[in-house]
Amino acid sequence: MTQDAPPPLLKLRDIRKSFGTLDVLKGIDLEVAPGEVVSIIGASGSGKSTFLRSINAIEPADKGRMEFEGWDFDFDRDSRFFPTDRQLQALRSRIGMVFQSYNLWPHKTVLQNVIHAPMGVLGQSRTEATEVADALLDRIGLYDKRDASPLRLSGGQQQRVAIARALAMKPRLMLFDEVTSALDPELVNEVLQLMASLADEGMTMLLVTHEMSFARDVSSRVLFFDQGEIGEEGPPSKVLRAPESPRLQQFLHSILHDDLRTSTAKKGLIQ
Amino acid sequence: MSEFTHDVLVYGPGFLSAAWTVLWLTLVTIGVSWIFGLAAALGQRSDMRAVRSVAAFYVWFIRGTPALIQIFIIYFGMPQVGVRLSPYTAGVLALAINSGAYVTEIIRSGLSAIPAGQTESSLALGFSPRETMRTVILPQVFRIILPSITNEALSTLKNTSLLSTITVVELTLYAQTLISATFRPFDFYIAVAVIYLVLTTILTQLAAFFERRYARLY
Numbered sequence: 001m002t003q004d005a006p007p008p009l010l011k012l013r014d015i016r017k018s019f020g021t022l023d024v025l026k027g028i029d030l031e032v033a034p035g036e037v038v039s040i041i042g043a044s045g046s047g048k049s050t051f052l053r054s055i056n057a058i059e060p061a062d063k064g065r066m067e068f069e070g071w072d073f074d075f076d077r078d079s080r081f082f083p084t085d086r087q088l089q090a091l092r093s094r095i096g097m098v099f100q101s102y103n104l105w106p107h108k109t110v111l112q113n114v115i116h117a118p119m120g121v122l123g124q125s126r127t128e129a130t131e132v133a134d135a136l137l138d139r140i141g142l143y144d145k146r147d148a149s150p151l152r153l154s155g156g157q158q159q160r161v162a163i164a165r166a167l168a169m170k171p172r173l174m175l176f177d178e179v180t181s182a183l184d185p186e187l188v189n190e191v192l193q194l195m196a197s198l199a200d201e202g203m204t205m206l207l208v209t210h211e212m213s214f215a216r217d218v219s220s221r222v223l224f225f226d227q228g229e230i231g232e233e234g235p236p237s238k239v240l241r242a243p244e245s246p247r248l249q250q251f252l253h254s255i256l257h258d259d260l261r262t263s264t265a266k267k268g269l270i271q
Numbered sequence: 272m273s274e275f276t277h278d279v280l281v282y283g284p285g286f287l288s289a290a291w292t293v294l295w296l297t298l299v300t301i302g303v304s305w306i307f308g309l310a311a312a313l314g315q316r317s318d319m320r321a322v323r324s325v326a327a328f329y330v331w332f333i334r335g336t337p338a339l340i341q342i343f344i345i346y347f348g349m350p351q352v353g354v355r356l357s358p359y360t361a362g363v364l365a366l367a368i369n370s371g372a373y374v375t376e377i378i379r380s381g382l383s384a385i386p387a388g389q390t391e392s393s394l395a396l397g398f399s400p401r402e403t404m405r406t407v408i409l410p411q412v413f414r415i416i417l418p419s420i421t422n423e424a425l426s427t428l429k430n431t432s433l434l435s436t437i438t439v440v441e442l443t444l445y446a447q448t449l450i451s452a453t454f455r456p457f458d459f460y461i462a463v464a465v466i467y468l469v470l471t472t473i474l475t476q477l478a479a480f481f482e483r484r485y486a487r488l489y
């Protein structure tokens with residue numbers, strides 16, 4: 001690291017998590033610099049989602065330390081640095097999270113979805129929150145849908161609203177968990193483009209993805225999760241182009257194979 | 272003057288006031304039963320085992336015993352252990368405890384119909400579990416359970432007739448006093464039935480109104 005490298009925004013040390021006897025995270029260390037975009041790839045069940053969920057602590061880790069925005073938490077229950085409920089809520093409000101299944105609230109309009117947390121968590125006035133929300137909805141091209149029910153939107157539109165909802169909290173870090181996996185292929189790009197533009201603007205992002213081209217083009221670093229550990233990490237040119245471990249080679253091979261299969265299937269449909 | 276007009280003029284005011292009694296007893300009971308039901312439904316999901324057990328016992332006991340016996344325990348039984356309640360208080364309390372157990376089950380099924388992602392997205396934005404329940408989950412649950420909660424409200428309304436047994440002057444008891452003086456059971460029980468029909472229809476319409484309002488929102 002060069003001398004004037006900024007201090008990391010997020011610092012994780014030895015993050016561990018088990019479900020019963022199943023060790024899902026076996027000691028993850030990670031530092032993320034401000035503005036960095038880190039992609040996480042890995043086989044199903046390797047702990048990618050569990051890792052993201054432990055970072056914003058909707059399911060806190062069992063062990064490990066986390067430094068973020070002046071907080072220094074120890075997730076060991078017995079530690080006196082274990083976060084209080086209020087600290088956990090504050091932490092979550094500073095970290096945006098976007099899910100595979102959008103999880104918009106169907107009983108609220110698009111606009112209400114976006115202003116709910118700024119008003120309820122940050123205490124913004126309705127006018128203030130609406131101003132921010134309108135600008136965000138305008139940016140994602142859905143201003144004219146602000147009073148519609150989210151259920152009337154396409155999957156891609158819903159996911160963009162979910163991203164806007166997270167952005168309205170002005171988070172320092174955004175977590176994306178396979179946010180395009182539930183989308184029809186033709187809707188994937190509108191969401192990826194929005195994420196790429198966020199990355200361009202310097203948003204710090206951690207994303208779990210199966211979109212290898214997106215990982216290659218947008219991220220500064222790629223982590224390969226392998227059975228609850230970081231099996232390999234580095235710039236995309238290295239991890240995706242010149243994998244070292246046989247397990248990563250095998251994983252990339254299977255992904256490539258899937259891609260080929262789906263694109264052949266698509267061709268079949270067109271003909 | 273026809274006999275019917277005569278009857279309406281003579282007995283109408285009494286029926287009206289008895290119907291009014293039924294109406295407010297029902298509304299208060301429904302309100303209290305929702306509180307009991309919500310408390311027990313949330314209790315069933317508590318982290319604390321003791322709380323879960325109490326909630327489970329409550330539902331088990333109430334659903335497994337007749338409403339009339341529950342009313343008798345509270346009105347006739349409690350004085351023996353030093354708690355003496357007016358017929359009205361005992362009546363509302365007994366019916367609300369009774370209906371609350373059914374409301375518990377209704378809310379429980381409503382809660383389980385809401386995907387976990389709804390809670391997670393709210394928690395992930397920094398809301399507390401309590402705020403999440405209040406502003407994200409319960410409004411959705413309420414919409415889902417509206418039809419079954421309406422049915423339960425209708426049961427409560429009709430169950431108020433059981434309170435005639437503990438001297439609450441509602442429609443049934445009022446009719447019985449008239450019958451013992453006039454020996455016209457057919458006329459007066461039909462009158463009671465008609466008034467109940469009017470009340471249940473009003474309640475159903477009210478629920479339908481809410482359902483339409485919600486349907487527009489979605």
Ligand SMILES: Nc1ncnc2c1ncn2[C@@H]1O[C@H](COP(=O)(O)OP(=O)(O)OP(=O)(O)O)[C@@H](O)[C@H]1O
Binds near residue numbers: 022
């Ligand atoms: N709440 C839970 N209770 C029990 N086991 C869980 C729980 N959450 C995850 N697991 C298990 O932990 C392991 C890792 O799950 P995780 O969802 O983190 O994997 P993933 O890498 O995100 O996989 P995918 O690519 O399929 O999303 C899996 O074996 C899963 O079954």
Ligand SMILES: [Mg+2]
Binds near residue numbers: 048049177178
């Ligand atoms: Mg996952």
